[in-house]
Amino acid sequence: MVKAQDTETQILDAARRVFIRKGLSGARMQEIADEAGINKALLHYYFRSKEKLFDVILRETFAKIFPSLPDLMINPQLTFRESLTKFVDGYITAIQHNPFLPAFVINEINQNPDKIAQVFETIGFDGAKIKQVQEVLPQRLGLSKEKTREVIVTVISLCVFPFVGKPVLKTLLFDNDDKAFEDFLEERKARVVEIAMSMIQS
Amino acid sequence: MVKAQDTETQILDAARRVFIRKGLSGARMQEIADEAGINKALLHYYFRSKEKLFDVILRETFAKIFPSLPDLMINPQLTFRESLTKFVDGYITAIQHNPFLPAFVINEINQNPDKIAQVFETIGFDGAKIKQVQEVLPQRLGLSKEKTREVIVTVISLCVFPFVGKPVLKTLLFDNDDKAFEDFLEERKARVVEIAMSMIQS
DNA sequence: AATTATTTTAACCATATGGTTAATTTACTA
DNA sequence: TAGTAAATTAACCATATGGTTAAAATAATT
Incomplete structure (x- = not known):
């Protein structure tokens, strides 16, 4: 099975795509999980909540821009x-x-x-x-x-x-x-x- | 009780405020109903669905802009x-x-x-x-x-x-x-x- | 190899949400 | 004023959704 580091990256990549496409309220945790190819519960295992995950993406985006x-x-x-x-x-x-x-x-x-x-x-x-x-x-x-x-x-x-x-x-x-x-x-x-x-x- | 025309206007006013503030996916029918001071079912009585109501507001907004x-x-x-x-x-x-x-x-x-x-x-x-x-x-x-x-x-x-x-x-x-x-x-x-x-x- | 810790999942849970229905109230009409 | 049509509501319903849990699978440690 895939290493932890990879999973986290997978999640972030998927979250980035989905959040930027649909926004916070439009995004669905299930969609992020699907796009990352993992179980929905893993999202919460790595990032406690939708808001927390979103914040990571938002900060990352600001840092880039x-x-x-x-x-x-x-x-x-x-x-x-x-x-x-x-x-x-x-x-x-x-x-x-x-x-x-x-x-x-x-x-x-x-x-x-x-x-x-x-x-x-x-x-x-x-x-x-x-x-x-x-x-x-x-x-x-x-x-x-x-x-x-x-x-x-x-x-x-x-x-x-x-x-x-x-x-x-x-x-x-x-x-x-x-x-x-x-x-x-x-x-x-x-x-x-x-x-x-x-x-x-x- | 209030006349029909007024109710429809009330709904549109509330929907306009809520949709423009929160967007389609962020808006809640309940919030619109509350802000219009009416029962949620009335929204569906006047405008069949959230999408339909939203479309009215979107068209109206475009027409204004x-x-x-x-x-x-x-x-x-x-x-x-x-x-x-x-x-x-x-x-x-x-x-x-x-x-x-x-x-x-x-x-x-x-x-x-x-x-x-x-x-x-x-x-x-x-x-x-x-x-x-x-x-x-x-x-x-x-x-x-x-x-x-x-x-x-x-x-x-x-x-x-x-x-x-x-x-x-x-x-x-x-x-x-x-x-x-x-x-x-x-x-x-x-x-x-x-x-x-x-x-x-x- | 046995044991322990970590990662992943399937099955749930509580609540939120858009939408419906049947009954009630109000307005209209004869 | 009785009766009909329109407006309004309370109570529901089905599903979506964020989140949890306990068990299974995998990896790490001894």
């Missing part, structure tokens, strides 16, 4: 344009490989905003680091704190929204042509950088 | 800048009054993309109208079909994302200060127009 922003943005080795290009490119590419992540995060975080604090702390994204970014970034951009926020919100909006709005956008603007939409996302990488840079110069 | 875009954008009485200003302002204001709508729509539509077609048809948002917008708008902007799409996606992204990303943005950039975030959204209205206009000129 969020740290890239500050780590990149305040790297003094690069010009800001280089940082931005790298971030936008890496971010959109990452989501392309995991297109359901944004909708998942948006939904669960709006459903339970109080979880943000603990989840952020778990991934080492504490008050200190947040403050650091809030201070270093305006300096790099030569902009006020307020203007800097506008740039950040703009960049993130432009990177993330197309994915969560995909079904609607595809219908309205792309005649449901998947290929056309993928091409659009690819071109967007450069476009987003331009839009953000133009905000900085003006 | 989507038609504004084409109706405004192709109005020949206004300059494009005026159309845009009116749209962005109206849109953000509308969401401010209903801040959970975007996350709700995003989640349900990603959960069940095949519903888009029927829902769009229900609200008179058919292929013809979509085609009309796709043709008229590029002319108004003097841009290619592709560039026009970029402008539209940008505008919608910038209007909608701050609301669905609010919990995270507030934590990362606004020190969880609600007032600061509301002020930001207010200023954004003008800002979004500027960003979009600058895309058109260049």
